[in-house]
Amino acid sequence: MIPIIVLIGRTNVGKSTLFNVLTKTRDALVANYPGITRDRQYGYCKLQSNKKIILIDTAGLDIKLNEIEKQAQAQTLIAIKEAHLILFLVNARDGLMPQEYEISKNIRKYQKKTILVINKIDGINEASKINEFYSLGFEKIQKISASHNQGINTLINRYLIPWISEKFKKKITENLYKDTELKKIAIKVAFIGRPNVGKSTLINGILKEERMITSNTPGTTLDSISTPIKYNYENYTLIDTAGASKKKKKINDFQRFSIIKTLQTIEKSNVILLIIDASLQTCHQDLSLADFIIHSGKGIVVVVNKCDLFNSVELKKIKELIKSKLKFLYFSKIHFISALYKKGIFQLFKSIKESYEDSKRKISTSTLIKTMHIAIKKHQPPIIKGRRIKLKYAHLGSSNPPKIIIHGNQVKYLSLPYKRYLINFFYKTLKIKGTPIQIQFKDNENPYVKNKN
Known part of the structure; x- marks a missing residue:
């Protein structure tokens, strides 16, 4: 079992910012507008010694207005039920708000281990503003600034790693490899x-x-x-x-x-x-x-x-x-x-x-050359300045998406309709479905031109 940690708090206290910092991604949308996060957002956070946790970003718990916001709160309550640990975020700049007494009361109903995280401490000189959060009655408290990466290592080393080691012990490393494998495929x-x-x-x-x-x-x-x-x-x-x-x-x-x-x-x-x-x-x-x-x-x-x-x-x-x-x-x-x-x-x-x-299909060079020659036989390339454009051979440059590279003489003069004809012919002959084919044309260089210069 992988530990699940949920981020809870009012809107705009920095839950999504902390989510991005801990997961080392930009998966959660962050902006200076309340109510941006609505659905539950899941992410992986890798800690020291192959310890891995699932982190859940949630909507603010202080909005109860329209139907969308009610659904957002229902998503947050589901996340609390799923979690093993709650990180309750508050905003040091705003100070203690009346809604936070209500949120802390609701959190305690679930009887989950909770850490109070006082965010946005950068630039706060008034100790009284931070100290008033102690009245919420939580034993474990950590002061951080998620946007400036202050106190994050202390939060991880003092609280998260010891809690995981105590509660989950050996199962973490085993699950890390299983989940990494699942994630890859x-x-x-x-x-x-x-x-x-x-x-x-x-x-x-x-x-x-x-x-x-x-x-x-x-x-x-x-x-x-x-x-x-x-x-x-x-x-x-x-x-x-x-x-x-x-x-x-x-x-x-x-x-x-x-x-x-x-x-x-x-x-x-x-x-x-x-x-x-x-x-x-x-x-x-x-x-x-x-x-x-x-x-x-x-x-x-x-x-x-x-x-x-x-x-x-x-x-x-x-x-x-x-x-x-x-x-x-x-x-x-x-x-x-x-x-x-x-x-x-x-x-x-x-x-x-x-x-x-x-999209990941590997196509042999012989198949591509054979297909190209059949296409040329059915419809030859145009004549430019008295000379016909020659397509000599083709090979797969890369897959996902399939990229076919065709070499020849004067290929830069190929018209768009003829290029489309070749793409359509490759689609039909190779029976490729649901993925775009990319074709790149390369002119064969004449080795004697450089010697003359």
């Missing part, structure tokens, strides 16, 4: 799309639990949230992301960070599910996202959600329209589903696995 699947297309609802449907906060309000998900799952003996990591909305004249910093994190998630993932709302017209934003995914070289599966809103005749028209607009994604599977009613959602895994395996 997990297929990372990112759920990408415009706001309110049903990304979080789809993940909840697959997990068969309310793991992600959902609502009819666009922009409910602000951060990229990863969740591990095992399906048909395969390990997957499902990553929910913030919706990539249309360009606006005014956007907040955290909205800008959310979009950046979504694009970074695409780069880090193996396969992308591009979610499209069947009730809305396929717009420029959907096409831009598809184009970005193709250029990032990631496997792509198109998912058209909310098909339950239409009858068979209407759905047939929608299918034809979407297929027409996305014809440049001819190598990808298109699934028509209803995430809300869980129709067609588990068929996605077959396309995800197919896309992942084809």
Whole structure:
């Protein structure tokens, strides 16, 4: 069993900053706005002597306003139940707030070991402001500044390592290697799309639990949230992301960070599910996202959600329209589903696995050369300045995505339509599905040209 530690506190006390410092990542979204963290965010923290813990970042416990914030608090309470240890964060600059008496009272109901962490101590000269936190009645207290990395080593060495050694003993090292192995082979699947297309609802449907906060309000998900799952003996990591909305004249910093994190998630993932709302017209934003995914070289599966809103005749028209607009994604599977009613959602895994395996496929040089020669025989390259462009041989430059390098003479003069013809021919002949192929052309240099100069 791996120790689980949860970060609890009011909004804007520095929970996400401490999460990023301890996990040595930037997985948690950090901004100077209250209520940015909503869903539970999990991360690994590696300590000395191969000790490893799971850290959970949570939403602030002091907001009880709208439906989204109520769901965020429910997620936080689930995290407290899962955890073995609570790090209760408070803000030294704000001083002791009335809500913190209420939070400490609620924490004690769970009878979990708790460490009070007084954050943002940098620049605080008034000892009275810090001392008033002792009235909360917690035995173990640590003063830190997460943003300046002050007191973090003391927190780890004085409290976390001794607690793990005492409670979990030998099991930690054993689990470290098991989890590292699982993590290596997990297929990372990112759920990408415009706001309110049903990304979080789809993940909840697959997990068969309310793991992600959902609502009819666009922009409910602000951060990229990863969740591990095992399906048909395969390990997957499902990553929910913030919706990539249309360009606006005014956007907040955290909205800008959310979009950046979504694009970074695409780069880090193996396969992308591009979610499209069947009730809305396929717009420029959907096409831009598809184009970005193709250029990032990631496997792509198109998912058209909310098909339950239409009858068979209407759905047939929608299918034809979407297929027409996305014809440049001819190598990808298109699934028509209803995430809300869980129709067609588990068929996605077959396309995800197919896309992942084809992106890592090793293709022999002889197969590529043979395929290239058949393509040339069917349709020869154009003649430039009285000489025909010659394609001599091809080989695999890299995989994930497959990158084919073709060598020849005057290849820089190849037209875009002929390059497209070659890519399409490789797709059909090699039967590659769900992943983009990249082709690079290299001119053979004439060794005598340099000697003449």
